[in-house]
Amino acid sequence: MKILVILAHPKEGSFNHAxxxxxxxxxxxxxxxxxxxxLYVENFNPTLPFEEIPKNAETDSMVEKYCKEIISVDGIIIVHPNWWGMPPAILKGWVDRVMRAGVAYQFVEGDLGEGIPTGLLNAANVLIFNTSNTTTERENKVFGDPLELIWKNCVFGLCGINNVHRKNYGVMVTSTLKQRNKWLKNVEDTTNSIFPLNL
Ligand SMILES: Cc1cc2nc3c(=O)[nH]c(=O)nc-3n(C[C@H](O)[C@H](O)[C@H](O)COP(=O)(O)O)c2cc1C
Structure with missing residues (x-):
């Protein structure tokens, strides 16, 4: 079974890398x-050009490769920091360009885009790992935890995947080595529970 892992963090050696x-x-x-x-090492170009928007438009070879991968995998893991309640722009652009009409979702015949699309992705599970500097209480109370809605509803729910799991680690900036090691153990345990032994 194949699992796609996407990392969006600019600093080699960051906790996101760990x-x-x-x-x-x-x-x-x-x-x-x-x-x-x-995505940073690959220098992914996050800008969606107008010509690429139509359903059957040609894309560059890098995007084409990502599109083939995303429909073929059995699971997806995405790792990124919380930047303004959103994924870093490089990852947002990856969503714009790769989760395309005809690849990740489609509208029924005659629907110009006003209706509810059908999801086309085949992955059974998606696991999102985030890091942040805001306490969970403030994230929920003041900001409404936008990353939860973005990944579960706006992106993967729309593309047909309902098993979307998410873990957020923080507060990063004041965390100790001991705390970070505990979080990494939680990453291992969570990955084991969503993607168990595959014999
Ligand atoms: C541009 C930018 C925007 C950020 N916005 C937020 C935010 O909205 N909420 C938050 O909790 N942390 C925010 N942060 C802090 C990052 O989430 C934090 O630095 C990161 O999770 C630390 O992970 P790392 O140790 O792997 O770099 C932001 C950081 C940057 C650089």
Whole structure:
């Protein structure tokens, strides 16, 4: 079984990188094939050009490759920090360009886009790992935890995946090494529970 892992963090050695390495190590030891993309290292161009918007439009070869991957995988893991209640722009652009009409979702015949689309993704589970500096209480009370809605409803729910799991770690900026190691253990346990031994 194939799992796609996407990392969107600009700093090699960040805690987001540590999360990603832990998740990939766990997936591999559970017998999964891992397709890994570090969007910053790959210098992914997040700008969706107008010509690429129509359903059957040509895309560049990099986007085409990502599109083939996202429909073929059995699971998806995405790792990113909370930036203004949103994913970093490079990841938002990856969603814009890769989760395309005809690839990730489609409208029924005769629907110009005003109706409810049908999801086309086949992955059974999506796991999102986030980091942030806001306390959970303030994130929920003041901001309404937008990342929860973005990933579960606006993106993967719309594309046909209802098993979307999300973990947020924080407050990062004041965290100790001991706390970070505990979080990495939680990354391992969570990955094990969503993507168990695959013999
Ligand atoms: C542009 C930018 C916007 C940010 N916005 C938020 C935010 O809205 N909420 C929050 O809790 N943290 C915010 N942060 C803090 C990051 O989430 C935090 O630095 C990151 O999760 C730390 O992870 P790392 O140690 O892997 O770099 C922001 C940071 C940056 C650079």
């Amino acid at each position: 999360i990603t390495h832990t998740a990939i190590k766990t997936l591999k030891s559970n017998g999964y094939d891992v397709i890994f993309h570090d």
